[in-house]
Amino acid sequence: MIHTRFFKRIAVAATAAGIAFASAAVAQDVIKLGAIAPKTGPLAGGAVVTQWPNVQLWVEQINARGGLQVGDKQMMIELIEYDDKTNPGEHIKLAQRLAEQDKVDFVVAPYGTGFNIATAPIYGRYGYPMIAVSAITDKMEELTERYPNLFFTLGTTTAFVDGVKEILIEKRDAGEIGNEIAMVNVADAFGIELADRARDLFTEAGFELVYDKSYPLGTPDLSPVMKGAKDSGAKAFVAWSYPPDSFGLAEQAIIEDLDVAVYYSAVATSFPAFSGAYGGKINNVLGAGGTNVDDPKIAEYRAAHEEITGEVADYWASANTYAAMQVLEQAIVGAATLDRDTVTQYIKDNTFDTVMGELSFENNVSHTFWSVGQWQDGVFRGVKGSNVDGAVPVRLKEGWTE
Amino acid sequence: MLDIIVSGLLLSGTYALVAMGLNLQYGVARIMNLANGEVLVLGALAAFWLYTTAQISPLLTVILVIPVAFIGNWLIYRFLLTPLVRRSKSQGQLEVDSILATFGISFVLIGIMVSIEGGFFAYKYLSEPISILGSTTSLNRFIAFLIACAIGIGLYLWLNKTRSGVAVRAVAVSTEASGLVGINVPRISAFAFALGGAITAVGGALISTFITLDASIGVVFTLKALIIVIMGGVGDIRGAIVAACILGLVETAVATLIDPGLTLAAAYLIFILILLFRPQGLFGRAST
Numbered sequence: 097m098i099h100t101r102f103f104k105r106i107a108v109a110a111t112a113a114g115i116a117f118a119s120a121a122v123a124q125d126v127i128k129l130g131a132i133a134p135k136t137g138p139l140a141g142g143a144v145v146t147q148w149p150n151v152q153l154w155v156e157q158i159n160a161r162g163g164l165q166v167g168d169k170q171m172m173i174e175l176i177e178y179d180d181k182t183n184p185g186e187h188i189k190l191a192q193r194l195a196e197q198d199k200v201d202f203v204v205a206p207y208g209t210g211f212n213i214a215t216a217p218i219y220g221r222y223g224y225p226m227i228a229v230s231a232i233t234d235k236m237e238e239l240t241e242r243y244p245n246l247f248f249t250l251g252t253t254t255a256f257v258d259g260v261k262e263i264l265i266e267k268r269d270a271g272e273i274g275n276e277i278a279m280v281n282v283a284d285a286f287g288i289e290l291a292d293r294a295r296d297l298f299t300e301a302g303f304e305l306v307y308d309k310s311y312p313l314g315t316p317d318l319s320p321v322m323k324g325a326k327d328s329g330a331k332a333f334v335a336w337s338y339p340p341d342s343f344g345l346a347e348q349a350i351i352e353d354l355d356v357a358v359y360y361s362a363v364a365t366s367f368p369a370f371s372g373a374y375g376g377k378i379n380n381v382l383g384a385g386g387t388n389v390d391d392p393k394i395a396e397y398r399a400a401h402e403e404i405t406g407e408v409a410d411y412w413a414s415a416n417t418y419a420a421m422q423v424l425e426q427a428i429v430g431a432a433t434l435d436r437d438t439v440t441q442y443i444k445d446n447t448f449d450t451v452m453g454e455l456s457f458e459n460n461v462s463h464t465f466w467s468v469g470q471w472q473d474g475v476f477r478g479v480k481g482s483n484v485d486g487a488v489p490v491r492l493k494e495g496w497t498e
Numbered sequence: 499m500l501d502i503i504v505s506g507l508l509l510s511g512t513y514a515l516v517a518m519g520l521n522l523q524y525g526v527a528r529i530m531n532l533a534n535g536e537v538l539v540l541g542a543l544a545a546f547w548l549y550t551t552a553q554i555s556p557l558l559t560v561i562l563v564i565p566v567a568f569i570g571n572w573l574i575y576r577f578l579l580t581p582l583v584r585r586s587k588s589q590g591q592l593e594v595d596s597i598l599a600t601f602g603i604s605f606v607l608i609g610i611m612v613s614i615e616g617g618f619f620a621y622k623y624l625s626e627p628i629s630i631l632g633s634t635t636s637l638n639r640f641i642a643f644l645i646a647c648a649i650g651i652g653l654y655l656w657l658n659k660t661r662s663g664v665a666v667r668a669v670a671v672s673t674e675a676s677g678l679v680g681i682n683v684p685r686i687s688a689f690a691f692a693l694g695g696a697i698t699a700v701g702g703a704l705i706s707t708f709i710t711l712d713a714s715i716g717v718v719f720t721l722k723a724l725i726i727v728i729m730g731g732v733g734d735i736r737g738a739i740v741a742a743c744i745l746g747l748v749e750t751a752v753a754t755l756i757d758p759g760l761t762l763a764a765a766y767l768i769f770i771l772i773l774l775f776r777p778q779g780l781f782g783r784a785s786t
Binding site: 135136137138140141144145148182280283309310311312314315316317318319320321323324339340343344347350351352353364367369370372373374 | 501502505508509512608609612616617618620621622625626627634635636708709710711712713714715718722749750753754757758759761762
């Protein structure tokens, strides 16, 4: 008796499972999304702040909403993610795997300028639209011409340098700083490109670089650099720096009590961890990026980011990364197909409603972005940008005490 | 000038912390430990994690880290590396095997650390300016330097003035000969490996107070440690300390007087010169 009941139960369970399986098969209607970015290696520290949480957030939100309406089908998102170990060769191998084995429908663009450029040919070959975010270069025109599936959203090298230049000119006109600037850069592709551009633009604007040095990536002791900058007597300090050094330079500036009215360091200044480490001491420090936390859309996005990923979003490319996902989402829904060429064309032809506001692409480049932000009382606010609202006035750096 | 000497010596302290552990592991236990940097970062992660979640002072973490790292490294040696030591017929083979094994271990450690904290270990502890001989520096670097000195002197005295220290040095010279005179070579090797790991982890906890690390940065420290150990001479603690001082002072001098961009080049230039003219290292014995 017991046995029969037991078998019955199994039979019921099996049927239920069968139905579940069958319905899963009917709704095989999933959109496979591939994401490759560093989880280990030198760029991992940045990618786990800016890239991964936003991919996770977007996928969870879409699936919680019941997926995307693609034509007459409701499709869930299936995310396939790989760690490229900050190695371009590894990334290209994995990209091939995404396309050939996993047969993903769409991809998230890589993290880092070099990675986006290095992988554009392989993603281009499979026809994936690539909405690059964490990629800043002046070669966008040339690249998008060669790879028509590649889009840029975070601005150009020149735009970033221009943002800083405008601030320097304003402060010079106000008599807060002189013509002298101390400038340092990390000796890798990113730092060198920005420093080269800045050298031209600052000199054109009549500034004099009284201290202009580079240092290798991962330098353990930046005190000689900061002492040199301090001895130059410049009232403005600009560093085209990367994550570990942006922290290290701030640390040394505090130790040396660097006496400047304008202090700028590039990447990672906008990370919540930056303020977490130095608190009020870095008040009025300028950095790459910025955001408008008072914008209701941004506020809502930041709240969701914290709730779902457990982390505070950074004050720069996080919102752009999420916006790029929204562009892909609206393009798939709008094109009503998973055909990649159609979706790519849709991205080129339309305007998208995102957390960054209305985004559209002119020759595959979006010109809506923040270029300079400033820590003001615990919030990193945008002070310079392109097509963005809510820029606040730049404040002067006054000492390094809390 | 004074700036260069003060900053340079403090940087040397950092380098000594990075290299002394590997010196013991490679010199005595003959394990070319490529996971050395990851053990260092693990110490840093412990300091960061305890400080940000429980406000435990990194200096206290340093003390907590010693037994944990010692036991952890002892277990690694005992269960993962001893089989390699047993089966290797020559030292060359053991080096190749241990490089491969510890390379693998380094990935496991990175994976563990990424799962705990994938971002930067950003926190600040004692980053207060202090003045030494008129040169401004930070208190956390100075403390790390003092502890590095204490560890260096302690190791030197222990290795040279005590019976157990002599046994360790004997194993460093020749495993076969010391076995013949009744030294328990496997035990001494395991002890040296575990102690080296503990020193490295302590170094990581201290370094994390003034350098922002992340889970993947270990390889940078492994490379630096390798350079210092090979420059100084394998298995001699004085060599590691002297080599650390040379690197620290030269890098700071080059950064201040010439260009910060040339620090790495200067470090590798010295390394090449030493390899060319004194391949056994500053304090190493010429192999017979």
